[in-house]
Amino acid sequence: MAFLVFSGGLFPIIFIMLKGKHIILGISGSIAAYKAATLIRLLVKEGAEVKVVMTPLAKEFITPLTLATLSKNPILVDFYNPENGDWHSHVSLGLWADLLLIAPATANTIGKMVAGIADNLLLTTYLSAKCPVAVAPAMDLDMYRHPATQRNLNVLKSYGNWIIEPEEGELASGLSGKGRMEEPEKIVAFLSTLWQEKKDLTGKKVLLTAGPTYERIDPVRFIGNYSTGKMGFALAEEFAARGAEVILIAGPVNLKTISAAIRRVDVVSAGEMFEQVMQFADQCDIVVSCAAVADFTPKEKSGTKIKRGKMDLNLELQPTQDIAAELGRRKKAGQLLIGFALETDDEACNAVLKLRKKNLDLIVLNSLRDKGAGFGGDTNKVTVIDRKEQQFAYDLKSKQEVATDIVDRIVDLLQVK
Known part of the structure; x- marks a missing residue:
């Protein structure tokens, strides 16, 4: 069996655990947003139901129509759609999902996630989600290795979020280094492992x-x-x-x-x-x-608030x-x-x-x-x-x-x- 290496360990390449899973794909404003089309196609092929939440800037990189066609679900960008009166509840989205995947995740979005800023539908959905969260960063190498970005990624890890490490390679800036969003095939392989839980304590x-x-x-x-x-x-x-x-x-x-x-x-x-x-x-x-x-508790417990006095208070412990x-x-x-x-x-x-x-x-x-x-x-x-x-x-x-x-x-x- 082949294995992939991600932040957090080794994961076997098997696409068998996604059928019937509810996945929210969050897309932020990065050139890597074009990979979302392939990512959705692979997830749907494996039997997952995918709903897409985009930041407003993400629409500049890939059209909602393309993603809606592939996901077979309406694309969610704003809290309220004045054309049909629909209200998009981030709370309901958070309850529906088995997994929230943010790919690509820009330095800006990652920073807002850490700070608890909720100024768009994707971020409010993240803050409401009760499911596992996976984050696939995508940015230029200097942004990725900046101490602020590295600190933010470590904070997200401490929250229990999964970080799908970016690849090294040619970047949109023309530079070469770490910052390319992981390829969709490998992201899907990673996601499949999240439901391969060890059940080695069943019956205990x-x-x-x-x-x-x-x-x-x-x-x-x-x-x-x-x-x-x-x-x-x-x-x-x-x-x-x-x-x-x-x-x-x-x-x-x-x-x-x-x-x-x-x-x-x-x-x-x-x-x-x-x-x-x-x-x-x-x-x-x-x-x-x-x-x-x-290790110790007061020997005597007062039934009323002890008032400040002129004498020292001696507290006897047992x-x-x-x-x-x-x-x-x-x-x-x-x-x-x-x-x-x-x-x-x-x-x-x-x-x-x-x-x-x-x-x-x-x-x-x-x-x-x-x-x-x-x-x-x-x-x-x-x-x-x-x-x-x-x-x-x-x-x-x-x-x-x-x-x-x-x-x-x-x-x-x-x-x-």
């Missing part, structure tokens, strides 16, 4: 914790941490995409789940998280403790129940326990100690000393350590890509057990 049940806990001091104050839950939620989606049934115990975060295979239970405090985890743990094949659970340690104590035969360790010094040593002490099978280590890792961001840099103290170090990646790496390691361990 996963319990996962994510986010922080808040330990109440009084009705308006709490002890907490900077966890956003992004890593845990990315793991939940990855497990679900690979066939697992997922129970997600989430602390207070501003995130939503996408997969219907995820059952979400919201909690606030460490005590609440402990109760919910213990309720479900025995039912699960895999338990992942990704949450940043508070330990919370150690969820990972209790899971290790109760661990059933064949069950996998995975923990996380966020460290600032002696990272590997402290992670191994935690793995041993809490009877874990794997521990995922990240260090606050690594730029781009830890709380708050869209990227992470991890090292996975097993019971034999083997270390598997990964480069800085988006949290979605990190989730794939972690789940791959868990699947490998399942196959050995």
Whole structure:
């Protein structure tokens, strides 16, 4: 079997997964827009239904009539068509689509996607889309390699968008270099792989914790941490995409789940998280403790707001129940326990100690000393350590890509057990 190389990995050249898929093709104002005609023809040939959304400038490079003829659907450019009174809802488009492909994607459109600018129908559709998004850049080599463009592409990757890297070759400017939009045949080959999901966890049940806990001091104050839950939620989606049934115990975060295979239970405090985890743990094949659970909670909690006074406030803390340690104590035969360790010094040593002490099978280590890792961001840099103290170090990646790496390691361990 032949393979293609794109940003994100190797993909086999097979056109078998597009039949019946709803694909929005977004076309921005680039000379490479002429390739959209071939791209539509190939997608329709493989059984996909294609709707085209063009930016106003894209019409200067290829006519809507050509694309409408090939796609067998009206071409959408404006929010409102005064000729027939049609209103083009970007929300409805986002719900209809299985995939949004923006090809060609100019530097201007990519920059607006990153900034959240919504000044045309294509951009509002992008911001509304709940489906996967693939982006095929097309621009001159100096524009492509400009730090601003490279930063924007990295941000789109961190959002979970797929970047179909441009080719090297002769450009419209007469220069030669990287910036040519990938050929339509290769783009279709790439798209076909998006539905070749690994289902290597079908029949498995996963319990996962994510986010922080808040330990109440009084009705308006709490002890907490900077966890956003992004890593845990990315793991939940990855497990679900690979066939697992997922129970997600989430602390207070501003995130939503996408997969219907995820059952979400919201909690606030460490005590609440402990109760919910213990309720479900025995039912699960895999338990992942990704949450940043508070180690201490106030011994006394005030029922009213504590007022500022002249005297210092002494807050007495007591330990919370150690969820990972209790899971290790109760661990059933064949069950996998995975923990996380966020460290600032002696990272590997402290992670191994935690793995041993809490009877874990794997521990995922990240260090606050690594730029781009830890709380708050869209990227992470991890090292996975097993019971034999083997270390598997990964480069800085988006949290979605990190989730794939972690789940791959868990699947490998399942196959050995």
